[in-house]
Amino acid sequence: MRSLYFLLPGTDAKFACGGLFAELKTMNIAQQICDAEVVTYRQREDGKLFLDDILKQPDVDLTQIIFVMSWGFDVAKLAAKLKAYNTVYHAHSAGYGFKLPNSVPIITVSRNTMGYWGQLSPHSLIYYLPNEISNQFVNLNSQNFTGGCISSQDFAAYRDIDVLVHTRKSSQYLMEELIPTLQQKCNVFVIDSFIDDLTALFNRAKVYLYDSAEYWTLQGVTEGFGLQPMEALACGCQVFSSVNHGLSDYLDPGFNCYKIAGYAKEYDIQRILKVVSSFESVGLSEDVLANHRIPNITKRLAVILNELNEFFDYKQQHQGDIQDLDTVHLLKLNIHMIVGKVKQKYFK
Structure with missing residues (x-):
C-alpha cells in the first residue's frame, strides 16, 4: 500500500x-x-x-x-x-x-x-x-445514575449553565440581539477564547446555540461538517442550530435539534426558555454517533x-x-x- x-x-x-x-x-x-x-x-x-x-x-x-x-x-x-x-x-x-x-x-x-x-x-x-468525534464527548451526567428512568429534573440538577454559545462563527443576530435578551432571563455562558475541555462545558449546559450560516456566507464557502453541535448533542445538550451545508448531514429539526433564527427573536426566546425550564436530554442516536467514532x-x-x-x-x-x-x-x-x-x- x-x-x-x-x-x-x-x-x-x-x-x-x-x-x-x-x-x-x-x-x-x-x-x-x-x-x-x-x-x-x-x-x-x-x-x-x-x-x-x-x-x-x-x-x-x-x-x-x-x-x-x-x-x-x-x-x-x-x-x-x-x-x-x-x-x-x-x-x-x-x-x-x-x-x-x-x-x-x-x-x-x-x-x-x-x-x-x-x-x-x-x-x-x-x-x-x-x-x-472523540470518545470523550459523551453524556457524563447519565453516568451518575444507574438503572431506572432518569427524570428531566435529575438531569437539570447537574447542569448549571442554561445556555452556552461560542462567539466564533456566530451570527450578528445571535450575539447582538438574541444573547443580550437571554442574559436577562437565564444563565448564559459565552465562550470567547480557546477552551481546552469542551466536554465539561457541554455536560454543564442545557442548551447550546450555533448559528454559522451568516459566517460562511461572508466567507464564500460552506460549513464543511460543523463538529461542535454534534459534540454538544453527544454530551446531552439540546441544540439550537442553523442547518446549512454539512450540518444538514445529521441535524434534524424537531427530532434531534431546533432550528435557530426561526422567524422572530421572541419566538426563538420562547422556544429556548421552554427547553431550559423543562430540560430533557435528547441527543443523537448511538447509530449516528458510531458512524463518527474511530x-x-x-x-x-x-x-x-x-x-x-x-x-x-x-x-x-x-x-x-x-x-x-x-x-x-x-x-x-x-x-x-x-x-x-x-x-x-x-x-x-
Missing part, C-alpha cells in the same frame, strides 16, 4: 482551526492502516518533511506516494503542481471555485460536500469519510485506501477516456438538446 503524505501549510498556532485538527485526526487513523505523515508546504517545521524537498529528491519513488490535499484555498495551486503524481483531495468545505481533473479522487467529510463534488466533478472517484472511520478508510491504490495502479498504465463536462462539451450538449427538441416539434 502506498504511503500517504498529508499536505498542510503548517501545523503551528498560525494555522490552528477545525480543518487542521480534523486533518491531523485523519492522519492518525490512517497510520493504523499504512505509512502516513504530515508534509508542510508553506513553512518548514522541525521534524516534518517539506514538499519542495521531496519533489527534488531523485531517490524517492513518487509512484509509491499519495499526496493528500485538504487546504481549500491552496488546492488548485497544489493540484497543478502535483499533476504528474498521485493526488487525492480530502474535501472539507466546498465552494472555493476550482475544478479538479478526473484523475484526482475526492474524499469528502460530509454528504453535503459529496453532493457538491458529485455534481461538479461527476467523472472523478468520490468517497465519503465522516469526521471523527472504529467505523478506520474500516471505511481501509476500504477507500484499497480502492485508491487499485486506481493509481490502473492510472499508471492507462489514460482516462470519459469526456469531461467542460465548456465546449456542455455547449455541444446544449446544441444537441435544442436540435432534438426542434426535430421533435416540427419533424414528427
Whole structure:
C-alpha cells in the first residue's frame, strides 16, 4: 500500500482551526492502516518533511506516494503542481471555485460536500469519510445514575449553565440581539477564547446555540461538517442550530435539534426558555454517533485506501477516456438538446 503524505501549510498556532485538527485526526487513523505523515508546504517545521524537498529528491519513488490535499484555498495551486503524481483531495468545505481533473479522487467529510463534488466533478472517484468525534464527548451526567428512568429534573440538577454559545462563527443576530435578551432571563455562558475541555462545558449546559450560516456566507464557502453541535448533542445538550451545508448531514429539526433564527427573536426566546425550564436530554442516536467514532472511520478508510491504490495502479498504465463536462462539451450538449427538441416539434 502506498504511503500517504498529508499536505498542510503548517501545523503551528498560525494555522490552528477545525480543518487542521480534523486533518491531523485523519492522519492518525490512517497510520493504523499504512505509512502516513504530515508534509508542510508553506513553512518548514522541525521534524516534518517539506514538499519542495521531496519533489527534488531523485531517490524517492513518487509512484509509491499519495499526496493528500485538504487546504481549500491552496488546492488548485497544489493540484497543478502535483499533476504528474498521485493526488487525492480530502474535501472539507466546498465552494472555493476550482475544478479538479478526473484523475484526482475526492474524499469528502460530509454528504453535503459529496453532493457538491458529485455534481461538479461527476467523472472523478468520490468517497465519503465522516469526521471523527472523540470518545470523550459523551453524556457524563447519565453516568451518575444507574438503572431506572432518569427524570428531566435529575438531569437539570447537574447542569448549571442554561445556555452556552461560542462567539466564533456566530451570527450578528445571535450575539447582538438574541444573547443580550437571554442574559436577562437565564444563565448564559459565552465562550470567547480557546477552551481546552469542551466536554465539561457541554455536560454543564442545557442548551447550546450555533448559528454559522451568516459566517460562511461572508466567507464564500460552506460549513464543511460543523463538529461542535454534534459534540454538544453527544454530551446531552439540546441544540439550537442553523442547518446549512454539512450540518444538514445529521441535524434534524424537531427530532434531534431546533432550528435557530426561526422567524422572530421572541419566538426563538420562547422556544429556548421552554427547553431550559423543562430540560430533557435528547441527543443523537448511538447509530449516528458510531458512524463518527474511530472504529467505523478506520474500516471505511481501509476500504477507500484499497480502492485508491487499485486506481493509481490502473492510472499508471492507462489514460482516462470519459469526456469531461467542460465548456465546449456542455455547449455541444446544449446544441444537441435544442436540435432534438426542434426535430421533435416540427419533424414528427
